[in-house]
Amino acid sequence: MQVxxxxxxxxxxxxxxxxxxxxxETLVVWHDLGDNGINWFNELNELYQKENPDITIESVSFxxxxxxxxxxxxxxxxxxxxLIYNNYERxxxxxxxxxxxxxxxxxxxxxxxxxxxxEADIAVATYEDxxxxxxxxxxxxxxxARTSWLDAVGESFPQTWEDxxxxxxxxxxxxxxxxxxxxxxxxxxxxxxxxxxxxxxxxYTFGTGLRHTLLDPDGKIVxxxxxxxxxxxxxxxxxxxxxxxxxxxxxxSFAEMYQVIEGGRAxxxxxxxxxxxxxxxxxxxxxxxxxxWPAFASGDKNAVVIGGMRGVAVPENAPNKDASLAFAKFLxxxxxxxxxxxxxxxxVRGDFEMADLSDNRLFFxxxxxxxxxxxxxxxxxxxxxxxxxxxxxxLLGAIDNPPDDWDAFVDGLAxxxxxxxxxxxx
Amino acid sequence: xxxxxxxxxxxxxxxxxxxxxLFVLPFAxxxxxxxxxxxxxxxxxxxxxxSTAFRLSPDYVGLENFQTIFADxxxxxxxxxxxxxTAISVVxxxxxxxxxxxxxxxxxxxxxxxxxxxxVFLPVITPDVAGFIVWKWMYNQNFGAVNAVLGSLxxxxxxxxxxxxxxxxxxxxAELWKHVGFYxxxxxxxxxxxxxxxxxxxxxxxATAWRRFWHVxxxxxxxxxxxxAVFALIQFLKTFTVVIVMTKGGPNFSTNFISYYAFQKxxxxxxxxAMAMATTLFVLVLFLTYFLYWVLERxxxx
Numbered sequence: 034m035q036v037x038x039x040x041x042x043x044x045x046x047x048x049x050x051x052x053x054x055x056x057x058e059t060l061v062v063w064h065d066l067g068d069n070g071i072n073w074f075n076e077l078n079e080l081y082q083k084e085n086p087d088i089t090i091e092s093v094s095f096x097x098x099x100x101x102x103x104x105x106x107x108x109x110x111x112x113x114x115x116l117i118y119n120n121y122e123r124x125x126x127x128x129x130x131x132x133x134x135x136x137x138x139x140x141x142x143x144x145x146x147x148x149x150x151x152e153a154d155i156a157v158a159t160y161e162d163x164x165x166x167x168x169x170x171x172x173x174x175x176x177x178a179r180t181s182w183l184d185a186v187g188e189s190f191p192q193t194w195e196d197x198x199x200x201x202x203x204x205x206x207x208x209x210x211x212x213x214x215x216x217x218x219x220x221x222x223x224x225x226x227x228x229x230x231x232x233x234x235x236x237y238t239f240g241t242g243l244r245h246t247l248l249d250p251d252g253k254i255v256x257x258x259x260x261x262x263x264x265x266x267x268x269x270x271x272x273x274x275x276x277x278x279x280x281x282x283x284x285x286s287f288a289e290m291y292q293v294i295e296g297g298r299a300x301x302x303x304x305x306x307x308x309x310x311x312x313x314x315x316x317x318x319x320x321x322x323x324x325x326w327p328a329f330a331s332g333d334k335n336a337v338v339i340g341g342m343r344g345v346a347v348p349e350n351a352p353n354k355d356a357s358l359a360f361a362k363f364l365x366x367x368x369x370x371x372x373x374x375x376x377x378x379x380x381v382r383g384d385f386e387m388a389d390l391s392d393n394r395l396f397f398x399x400x401x402x403x404x405x406x407x408x409x410x411x412x413x414x415x416x417x418x419x420x421x422x423x424x425x426x427x428l429l430g431a432i433d434n435p436p437d438d439w440d441a442f443v444d445g446l447a448x449x450x451x452x453x454x455x456x457x458x459x
Numbered sequence: 460x461x462x463x464x465x466x467x468x469x470x471x472x473x474x475x476x477x478x479x480x481l482f483v484l485p486f487a488x489x490x491x492x493x494x495x496x497x498x499x500x501x502x503x504x505x506x507x508x509x510s511t512a513f514r515l516s517p518d519y520v521g522l523e524n525f526q527t528i529f530a531d532x533x534x535x536x537x538x539x540x541x542x543x544x545t546a547i548s549v550v551x552x553x554x555x556x557x558x559x560x561x562x563x564x565x566x567x568x569x570x571x572x573x574x575x576x577x578x579v580f581l582p583v584i585t586p587d588v589a590g591f592i593v594w595k596w597m598y599n600q601n602f603g604a605v606n607a608v609l610g611s612l613x614x615x616x617x618x619x620x621x622x623x624x625x626x627x628x629x630x631x632x633a634e635l636w637k638h639v640g641f642y643x644x645x646x647x648x649x650x651x652x653x654x655x656x657x658x659x660x661x662x663x664x665x666a667t668a669w670r671r672f673w674h675v676x677x678x679x680x681x682x683x684x685x686x687x688a689v690f691a692l693i694q695f696l697k698t699f700t701v702v703i704v705m706t707k708g709g710p711n712f713s714t715n716f717i718s719y720y721a722f723q724k725x726x727x728x729x730x731x732x733a734m735a736m737a738t739t740l741f742v743l744v745l746f747l748t749y750f751l752y753w754v755l756e757r758x759x760x761x
Contacts, residue, residue: 110514224709286707
């Protein structure tokens with residue numbers, strides 16, 4: 034009978050498909066990289082399946098603030114994703130809240146091809162003697178200016194703070210976009226949320242070659258030291274006396290700052306390595322030049338800022354831990370890194386073909402400039418977030434009611450913050 | 460032989476309406492599950508330490524989170540500005556809605572009445588975020604419509620949302636535009652139920668239009684006034700969307716309302732403090748709502 038003939042074959046096929054299903058695994062990655070990140074993980078999935086056909090990579094992107102809550106809640110309720118992907122300092126917060134981020138030292142030791150990682154890269158990935166991420170993407174941020182605007186006002190790319198002030202004035206007064214309206218500003222900046230203004234100060238401070246913005250590793254407040262003081266006061270004056278930023282900047286966070294940049298309202302701005310692909314193709318249509326941050330004093334070794342490290346972490350209670358660790362290591366391979374540079378604009382290695390990249394993308398991909406990295410104070414000083422929040426609040430107060438004597442303001446602020454830092458330390 | 464105990468009244472009532480209760484049961488269960496349980500859970504978490512708040516067995520720290528937030532001068536400032544903003548917004552929204560409803564119900568706007576009704580109600584159904592983004596652009600210091608109009612009239616510029624002195628006014632105006640239509644519709648509905656005989660009797664007695672409105676119409680609008688005032692109170696105490704879209708709590712924390720401050724604390728992983736703020740707001744809403752209801756119900760409107 035036909036049924037008798039086909040039954041063993043059908044049973045065998047059913048068993049085989051059940052066995053395949055049993056060995057197939059889906060690894061879920063939670064990140065905050067948006068569409069670029071989703072495209073990157075899709076490409077990684079295709080690459081990884083060549084060697085691991087039973088494993089599927091699925092990525093889910095959350096807005097950063099939601100990412101925190103979801104990751105913490107999931108890890109603490111044993112419903113964690115297989116991998117989490119984000120900036121190192123955010124993974125530190127996850128570790129502080131859950132204590133369940135895996136120590137990856139052994140996995141890292143087992144990787145043979147890793148000479149491209151610097152000591153600083155590895156230091157950033159380490160927190161309380163544990164390697165909490167594998168470093169995958171360096172976050173670089175340079176200073177940018179609209180090329181056509183510079184041409185229109187007869188200026189070249191600003192190298193010093195004096196240049197920035199002079200160019201700002203021309204950008205505001207000389208109608209650099211040629212629309213006949215006084216609707217342009219010198220610089221795009223953000224100041225709404227606790228991290229916004231401090232982030233901009235960080236960039237100008239590290240960009241002029243200084244090593245710390247607020248606290249040094251010994252817990253000493255540094256804002257009243259002469260070179261720091263100059264950067265702080267000059268950046269604050271952008272809001273209060275130079276007025277080279279849009280008045281609404283006090284309500285601007287990243288989204289609004291991008292609107293100012295992409296909408297052609299400000300001529301100088303921060304350029305992150307992740308911005309370049311989009312700004313080359315649309316929004317600015319390649320009309321921007323990237324360089325180092327301005328030097329505030331002669332002799333300052335100005336730089337592009339390494340603002341952090343994005344990396345992959347594995348929760349202790351990840352559903353498919355072994356497979357997750359194997360995939361995490363794969364992210365450091367040449368193919369995965371090339372995909373990272375192509376989709377997200379950042380990587381930690383550069384030993385692959387880059388001939389197709391634009392000059393702007395090569396600026397970050399093949400850095401030929403001075404680099405200065407963040408000092409990552411939150412990884413060594415637990416009081417830092419509270420001190421920084423107070424710092425931000427006081428600076429906002431100063432923008433609202435500018436002091437007559439900036440030096441006295443900085444001295445008083447430094448004393449108060451030192452007191453707070455010492456209290457928190459004790 | 461013992462006599463059977465009579466069924467309690469409540470049990471008798473339940474048995475009598477058993478089919479009705481059976482139909483209501485699933486919805487009641489949903490309300491408990493998705494409405495009450497999250498509230499209870501957030502209150503419980505307000506007593507937990509932030510670092511363990513999302514664990515299966517959080518560490519409870521008693522009133523520590525509440526002590527922390529009440530020792531935070533920024534929270535006190537937030538409480539103060541929330542109450543100030545609510546008081547201004549409730550009075551303005553109810554007053555404007557009442558005035559607009561009276562106007563729409565009168566003979567003065569017979570022509571185009573439908574248009575005016577639509578105009579006032581359209582903002583209510585406009586998505587919050589879209590509406591507030593438009594307002595944000597209108598207040599822009601360089602090319603916003605508000606300053607363009609003021610400038611063309613030779614009037615001084617308005618600081619809008621970039622100035623601590625004007626930001627509350629700017630938000631009150633944007634929210635008035637957004638919500639007044641809803642309160643107007645409630646008033647208009649109540650006005651359909653007014654007894655015209657009372658107004659006519661007062662007219663025959665020689666009462667002026669103002670006296671008739673004050674002593675005849677207004678007392679009959681008490682249900683709508685109570686509903687609108689209570690609803691507005693709840694709405695404005697919880698103000699959040701307009702802040703996150705337009706000001707991010709600024710400038711210089713001048714619109715850092717409690718909901719937004721709690722959201723920021725949550726964003727900074729200070730879950731215990733965030734929940735303590737949310738719980739404080741919840742208690743405040745309950746207390747003030749009950750108080751306002753009690754005052755409005757006790758007032759002699761005649």
